[in-house]
Amino acid sequence: MTDIKESPLSRKLQVFVALSEDELGVLKRLHLRRRSFVAGRDLVHQGQSDQAVYILADGWVCSYKLQPDGTRQIVDFQIPGDFLGLRSVLLRTSDHSFEPVTDIQAAEVFADDLLEAFEKTPRLAAAILWAASRDEAMVVEHLAGVSRRAADARMAHFLLELGARLKLVGMESKKGYVCPLTQYHLADALGLRSVHVNRVLRQLRESGLLTLRDGRVTFDNYDGLVKLSGFDPAYLDQTGPLLK
Amino acid sequence: MTDIKESPLSRKLQVFVALSEDELGVLKRLHLRRRSFVAGRDLVHQGQSDQAVYILADGWVCSYKLQPDGTRQIVDFQIPGDFLGLRSVLLRTSDHSFEPVTDIQAAEVFADDLLEAFEKTPRLAAAILWAASRDEAMVVEHLAGVSRRAADARMAHFLLELGARLKLVGMESKKGYVCPLTQYHLADALGLRSVHVNRVLRQLRESGLLTLRDGRVTFDNYDGLVKLSGFDPAYLDQTGPLLK
DNA sequence: CGCGACGTTGATGTCAGTCAAGAGGGGTGG
DNA sequence: CCACCCCTCTTGACTGACATCAACGTCGCG
Secondary structure, three states: OOOHHHOHHHHHHHOOOOOOHHHHHHHHHHOOOEEEEOOOOOEOOOOOOOOEEEEEEEOOEEEEEEOOOOOEEEEEEEOOOOEEOOHHHHOOOOOOEEEEOOOEEEEEEEHHHHHHHHHHOHHHHHHHHHHHHHHHHHHHHHHHHHHHOOHHHHHHHHHHHHHHHHHHOOOEEOOEEEOOOOHHHHHHHHOOOHHHHHHHHHHHHHOOOEEEEOOEEEEOOHHHHHHHHOOOHHHOOOOOHHHO | OOOHHHOHHHHHHHOOOOOOHHHHHHHHHHOOOEEEEOOOOOEOOOOOOOOEEEEEEEOOEEEEEEOOOOOEEEEEEEOOOOEEOOHHHHOOOOOOEEEEOOOEEEEEEEHHHHHHHHHHOHHHHHHHHHHHHHHHHHHHHHHHHHHHOOHHHHHHHHHHHHHHHHHHOOOEEOOEEEOOOOHHHHHHHHOOOHHHHHHHHHHHHHOOOEEEEOOEEEEOOHHHHHHHHOOOHHHOOOOOHHHO
């Protein structure tokens, strides 16, 4: 990336805080150590011994937890601009794994460097913590969705939420976005079986609500989706203290 | 409480770190400002304007999120020794509400006092952050349970987890514990309807696994419950760095 | 060409929701 | 003291959403 202002992370943060040249400089230095990982091979991130965080620059990742019975629950997806393992620095984290959904590029940041950056630029720290707390809120919303919404509404809500997140980093066009997730990923995230994911997607397509084909989500009837799913982006939009 | 060592919070923390007299003193000072709340009336805790945290001393609380359709999802329960609103100090928190399940007693702590205590006694801070990260892990586990476990296993897992938590603060006896939750609370937490909670409880009772009657959980066959639910307390037992 | 990953579809089963009714207990007001 | 209500718990009959089982299609790749 030639200009740090165009990196997904700073695009996201700048929606909420105008960053100074100084802060952008610190952000840029955090991006120096670039690494790649291939799709499917777990990024083992064992909170303790490995004191590093990654800033995802390109590609998608999922964080999941394996169940005793062999099924897995995908807790969240990470898209460009998201942190991997941030909580394991702030808090001692729980034991979930990261799997790159696609080949990815990420910047590796050592915990000490991150904490030093936080001290030097408190506004940047606040912005990053804001993003982290938004991730928290998404996990809670995810729980509520799996617990309380029917399969079609759950799917619609999930894809709308992803769209809203991608919009922040400039990866959503007018009415849809590129989405590399397989139906298995969707199933593992939404608490469904892949066969049923398939049926739900067909039903949504035939109702003229949305189309997911060839790795691309198209919203055919955005308002209809919002209505079906009860999507309310309030929990993503937490503006407020950071604007001051 | 006459001796701070006997407070639920310090009992919990001392399972993992031996606290010095100094640290116990700091902990004691955090407990000075005592407040009571009655069952059922929400503790509005609006992260921003109200910069306080509570340490629950007596009684049970649930934290929940209201859905657009009127149903609610209980995200977690708090028992004595747990913090209310800790995350809203560490991170800017998401918007869920707290409802006391019973009449409660809690110590009010101002954010500044807490942060000062953290600076003075880093080991105490580490212990409290450990507890917070355990809460994180429980939300993830909760998501996995609602998403992947059948109703009976979900119920069993939930009640086993509560038992393990209560044990840390000395509120679990050999084979059960006092549990003030109604079947509506259980339904709102587990993603079931209260009628079905009732049926599941009957089934567990008739299988000789557990009994929930008159506000008391009795484990009639602990090993059977563990087997049914796949309960693995690993995510609660995070020992490790704090022992050093 | 064969294999594995992903997607699609149908038939059938079952777990949990819905609807409905009632019982016990505690609180409140007449 | 009784009458009434509300909250919680209980049970039964029926329904339906999602799972299960089983095939088959398609595409990319070694």
